[in-house]
Amino acid sequence: MERTVKKIFLAVALAVLLGSAQAQKLTGAGATFPYPIYSKWFSEYSSAHAGVQINYQSIGSGGGIRQVTAGLVDFGASDMPMTDDQLSASKVKLIHIPTVLGAVVPVFNVPGVSDLRFSGATLADIYLGKVTNWNDGEIAKDNPSAHLPDQKIVVVHRADSSGTSFIWTDYLSKVSKEWSGGPGKGTSPGWPTGVGGKGNEGVAGLVRQIPGSIGYVELIYALQNKITFGEVKNAAGNWVRASISGVTDAADAVKNMPADYRISITNAPGASSYPISSFTYLLIPAKAINPANAATLKDMLSWMIKNGEGEVSSLSYAPLPSALAEKVLKTVYALQ
Numbered sequence: 001m002e003r004t005v006k007k008i009f010l011a012v013a014l015a016v017l018l019g020s021a022q023a024q025k026l027t028g029a030g031a032t033f034p035y036p037i038y039s040k041w042f043s044e045y046s047s048a049h050a051g052v053q054i055n056y057q058s059i060g061s062g063g064g065i066r067q068v069t070a071g072l073v074d075f076g077a078s079d080m081p082m083t084d085d086q087l088s089a090s091k092v093k094l095i096h097i098p099t100v101l102g103a104v105v106p107v108f109n110v111p112g113v114s115d116l117r118f119s120g121a122t123l124a125d126i127y128l129g130k131v132t133n134w135n136d137g138e139i140a141k142d143n144p145s146a147h148l149p150d151q152k153i154v155v156v157h158r159a160d161s162s163g164t165s166f167i168w169t170d171y172l173s174k175v176s177k178e179w180s181g182g183p184g185k186g187t188s189p190g191w192p193t194g195v196g197g198k199g200n201e202g203v204a205g206l207v208r209q210i211p212g213s214i215g216y217v218e219l220i221y222a223l224q225n226k227i228t229f230g231e232v233k234n235a236a237g238n239w240v241r242a243s244i245s246g247v248t249d250a251a252d253a254v255k256n257m258p259a260d261y262r263i264s265i266t267n268a269p270g271a272s273s274y275p276i277s278s279f280t281y282l283l284i285p286a287k288a289i290n291p292a293n294a295a296t297l298k299d300m301l302s303w304m305i306k307n308g309e310g311e312v313s314s315l316s317y318a319p320l321p322s323a324l325a326e327k328v329l330k331t332v333y334a335l336q
Contacts, residue, residue, distance in 0.1 A: 023051045023052075023053060024051060024052050024053070024292070024293055024296045025053045025054075025055065025293075026052070026053070026054045026055070026074045026075070026293055026296060026297060026300065027054075027055050027056075027057075027073045027074050027075075028054070028055070028056045028057070028064075028073050028074060028075040028076065028077060028282075029056065029057040029058075029059050029063060029064045029067045029068070029072075029073050029076060029077070030057075030058075030059065030060070030061055030063065030064020030065070030067075030068075030076045030077030030078055030163075030283070031058070031060065031061045031064060031077040031078055031079050031163045031164075031280055032058045032059075032060060032162070032164065032199040032200045032201065032218075033061075033079045033102060033104075033163055033164050033167075033200060033218045033278075033280050034077065034079070034099060034100060034102065034218075034280045034317070035056075035058040035200075036220050036224075036315050037099075037100055037308075037311070037312055037315050037317055038056055038077070038099075039056070040311065040315065041304055041308045041311075042054040042056055044308075045300055045303055045304075049296075049299075052296060052300075054300070056077075058199065059160070059199075060158070060160040060161050060162045060163070060187075060198075060199060061077070061078035061079050061080050061161065061162055061163030061164075061166065061187055062160065062161020062162065062163075062187045062188060063160070063161060064076035064077045064078055064283065065078055065082060065086060065283065068090075068092070068094065068283045068285070069086065069089065069090035069091060069092070069094070070091060071091050071092055071285075071289050073289075074285075074288070074289055074290060074293055074297060075282050075283060075284050075285070075297065076094075076282070076283035077280070077281065077282050077283065078163050078280070078281055078283055079162075079163025079164055079166060079167055079278055079279075079280045079281070080163040080166035080167070080187055081096060081261075081262035081263065081264075081281065082094065082096070082262070082283065092285045092286070092287070092289060093285065093286040093287070094283045094284065094285060094286065095260075095283075095284045095285075095286050095331065095335065096260055096261045096262055096281045096282075096283065097261070097281060097282045097283075097284050097301060097328060097331065097332065098261050098279040098280070098281055098320060098324070098328060099279075099280055099281065099282055099304060099320070100279075100280060100309070100312045100317040100318065100319060100320065101247045101248070101250075101251050101265075101277060101278065101279055101280070101317060101318040101319075101320070102218050102219060102220075102247065102277070102278060102280060102316075102317050102318065103218070103219040103242035103243075103246070103247050103274050103276060103277050103316075104164055104167045104168055104171075104216050104217065104218055104219070104276040104277075104278070105216065105217065105218075105219050105222050105229040105230070105232075105242045105276070106118050106123060106214060106215075106216055106229055106230045106232065107203075107204065107207050107214070107215050107216065107217055107222050107227040107228065107229045108207065108213065108214045108215075108227075108228060108229070108230060109207050109208065109210060109211055109212065109213045109214075109227070109228070110134055110148075110149065110151070110211075110212060111149065111151075111211055111212075112147060112149065113134075113146055113147065113148065113149075113228075114228050115143075115146065115228075115230075115231075116139070116143055116146060116228075116230040116231070117142045117143055117230055117231045117232075117233070117239050118139075118142070118230045118231070118232055118233070119142060119175075119232075119233040120171065120172065120174075120175025120176060120232070120233060120267070120275070121138075121175060121176055122138050122139060122142065123172060123175075123232075124172045124175060124176030124178065124179040125138060125176075126153060126155060126214060127155060127157070127172065127179070127183075127191070127192065127193070127194070128176075128178060128179060128182065128183075128192050128193070129155070129192045129193035131153065132152060132153055133150060133151065133152060133153060134148045134149050134150070134151045134152075134153055134212065135148040135149060135150050135151075142233075149212075151211070151212045152212055153212060153213075153214060154194070154195065154210050154212050154213040154214070155191075155193050155194030155195070155213075155214060155215075156194055156195055156196075156197055156203050156206045156207055156210070156213050156214065156215035157191050157194045157195075157196055157197075157203070157215070157216070158188075158196060158197065158198070158199070158202075158203060159196025159197055159198050159202065160188070160196075160198050160199065161187040161188040162187055162188065162199075163187060163278075163280070164200055164216065164217065164218060165186070165187055165188065165189065165216075166185060166186060166187045167266060167276060167278040168216045168276065169183065169184065169185040169186060169189050170185040170264055170266045170278075171266040171267055171275060171276045172185075173185040174266060174267040175267060197215070200217045200218050200221045201221065203215045203216065203217050203221075204217050204221045204222065204224075204225045204227060205225075207227055208225055208227055216276075219242050219316045219317075220315050220316045220317070223316055229242065232274070232275050232276060233275070234267070234268075234270070234271075234272075234273055234274065234275040235267050235268065235269050235270070235273065235275060236269065236270060236271045236273070238271055238272070240272060240273070240274050240275065241274075242274050242276075243274065244313055244316065244317070244318045245272070246272055246273060246274030246277070247274050247277040247317075247318040248318045248321075249268075249270050249272045249273040249274070250265045250268040250270065250273040250274055250275070250277035251265060251268075251277070251279070251318065251320075251321060251324075252270070252321065253265065253268040253269050253270050253273055254268075257324060257327070261279070261281070261328070263279065264278070265277050265278060265279065266278065277318075282301070284297070284301070284335060286335065286336060287336045288335075288336065294335075294336065297335075298332060298333070298335050301332045301335075302329060302332050302333070305320070305325050305328055305329050305332065306329070309325060
């Protein structure tokens with residue numbers, strides 16, 4: 001009996017050791033913007049591929065860029081295309097892989113007000129600290145039927161280096177000369193006013209908690225947290241509420257996609273384009289940092305494009321246009 005127990009114990013221990021040896025661990029870090037869909041994808045891929053573990057840290061685009069350029073993770077994630085300077089300074093050659101598209105929305109917490117419209121100029125003036133009360137004439141003129149209170153505006157922005165901030169400030173820079181010539185676009189600009197929250201989650205949480213506040217988050221965070229968000233005037237002069245179709249229309253306005261996929265689609269032309277839309281990217285080393293993970297990383301990326309894109313609409317992201325998805329798949333297959 002004792003000998004049988006020992007044999008069983010040894011067999012179990014050997015199985016555990018063999019399983020550990022065969023396990024493949026992929027590590028990634030970066031953007032919070034796509035975290036809901038990445039979390040879903042990575043969980044599904046791991047479940048369908050025994051022995052594969054994917055650890056993704058949702059730390060913001062800036063953090064993801066820093067970690068992948070230093071060779072600390074298998075892949076990074078960013079809502080902002082890396083600059084030429086960032087790419088040249090990286091220890092590893094990186095490839096941008098667009099994964100999905102999303103919308104950044106102006107969320108607000110104004111007691112008694114559930115619907116608001118914001119022009120780009122008004123959003124810029126709020127974040128510049130020029131418009132400081134909810135009943136300011138600049139807001140009132142676009143919302144004549146709203147009962148705007150005499151209440152101070154509390155501006156909320158990201159406290160971390162953020163691709164969502166880049167999308168937001170990239171848009172503000174296109175619609176406001178004062179913003180463009182002042183804070184400008186970036187992942188961590190010098191905010192003229194406001195309080196900071198960490199991640200999309202942090203901004204959403206602050207806006208929920210603070211009456212009179214306004215912030216910006218990716219659409220899914222507004223929907224999940226049941227925070228009201230406003231319509232935005234697009235480049236055609238139409239008021240548009242963020243939607244999958246509006247983001248898709250913004251992407252369709254791109255007629256010449258760069259070979260490296262680095263592009264801005266904020267304030268895109270088109271009658272129904274949502275103006276604060278963006279691609280989000282995985283940053284993949286052209287040659288795998290850990291050669292043992294190369295095949296798994298390529299397989300995961302191809303699975304995301306071929307299978308994962310069909311799931312993105314359920315989380316209020318827009319899938320890659322089919323022609324672009326085919327192009328991206330060829331880029332994935334070319335990775336070493």
